[in-house]
Amino acid sequence: MTTTDTAWIDAALTSARPQAVGALLRYFRDLDTAEEAFQNACLRAMKTWPQNGPPRDAAAWLIMVGRNVAIDEVRRNRKQQPLPEDDQSISDLDDAEEEIAERLDGSHYRDDILRLLFICCHPDLPATQQIALALRIVSGLTVKQIARAFLVSEAAMEQRITRAKARVADADVPFEAPGAVERSERLVAVAAMIYLIFNEGYSASGDTAEIRKPLCEEAIRLARLLLRLFQSEPEIMGLMALLLLQHARSEARFDADGGLILLDDQDRTLWNQKMIAEGLALIDKAMRHRRSGPYQIQAAVAALHARAATPEETDWKQIDLLYGALELIQPSPVVTLNRAVAVSKVRGAEAALEMIEPLAPRLANYFHFFGVRGAFLMQLGRNDEARVAFDRAIALANTSAEAAHIRMHLDRLMRDSQKPGAKAGK
């Protein structure tokens, strides 16, 4: 790799960012101040690191320098305003300065980063704002980069992030180290947000998949960060494995025209074996804890797909069982719908169709429900009903790729019905 002078600095700053901003937030208790302090520290780093070489602990360096610069600034302001109205903030900072001498130990860092992530998933924030905020604050992506990934204008994204920050500022997240229960609650919320970031990238259509791919990569990076902080949490291992195993298929998911290629039809040689190997290793690790959870189960399903060299080798029976377990701990019509796909392979389309009929009222506006229903009906040779289901699916499609995929089924139905003596059910 050609490591230009700044490439290693950029990489070091990016990887130190969550830790440094998290610690600065703990000191200043204000997101904007923390971010600004980090920015200033980065500017200094870019000046001094090329000459002096990288510090041994980049994050600690950035925290120290960020704090000093911010404290200097307050001092300067104090000189300019001889009678400060609010000397409370200044005495707070004096305390903070003393703290600089304190050893920066690992357990602090862990809660700092978790807090930083947790602030972004405030329940008042809609999912899209949570994601945008996390990408801006924790990952340090620019507003422009985030806007591009979300396919909105920079101005709109700027506004979205500003609004989210304002709401977070009012939210009053406590800064003391959290207790065990609170810590695990935060962990659950943060894991869900990381999964949201991933899905935002993963649910892209073919024409935007490349642009949105960084969202998937960023989610994996954040999951890895979280797993490093909480090394013995099987659900975080499961989350990381799930993301890796799904992302491993990204090169095989779309054809040259951006059309969606379903799992059964994907060229499996395009799957990223390195990611699969890591995902499988993580599931192995998680299973040893014998504490199952939704991410682990979904990762186990993804693992069974990853292990099958051809679609025929897929262990659908096991997938059926896994979705059955997921239904128990996290009942949802979407999980049942997924299970029905496995059931159709094990016990046939008739049984699968029977299983999803009761879901109709709750999934009346869900694209995949009608896509799956249409496919079952088509397998049973009930082509007229299949056509109705597919039409509905197209009307509900979220992306052009989804619509195009269903249209392909419709075309096949059309061809079959025109063929003289066409056999139903083929």
Add this chain to the structure above:
Amino acid sequence: MLYAILCYHDEDFVGSWTKEQDAAVMKKLSVVQDKLAKQGRLGPVARLLPTTAATTLRKDDPPLVLDGPYAETKEQLLGFYVIDCKNLDEALEVAKDLGAANPGGAYEIRPVGVFAPGSRPA
């Protein structure tokens, strides 16, 4: 004399390489490796999966399995094994057997991502 060359780097940094950057580094390395291989001097080469996939076995009595890489600095790397196992449980069984034969210290169990057996005659 056989020498082992142990590779250390910042895994966040290496992990942030794009596929193309990674491939470019591997290609450059393979030039050096190929030269050694032709001379029959290259032993096994392995690239390990990230430390998030690591498990550590403390060789206490009873042995203690910990998630994550080996993190102590007061002990030194003295050797390594490469073993073919079905899964982590099997690898841990092997590590426990070895640990029983030589208690004290720890084993870090890391899945191997890329493995080349090398050209040196056994």
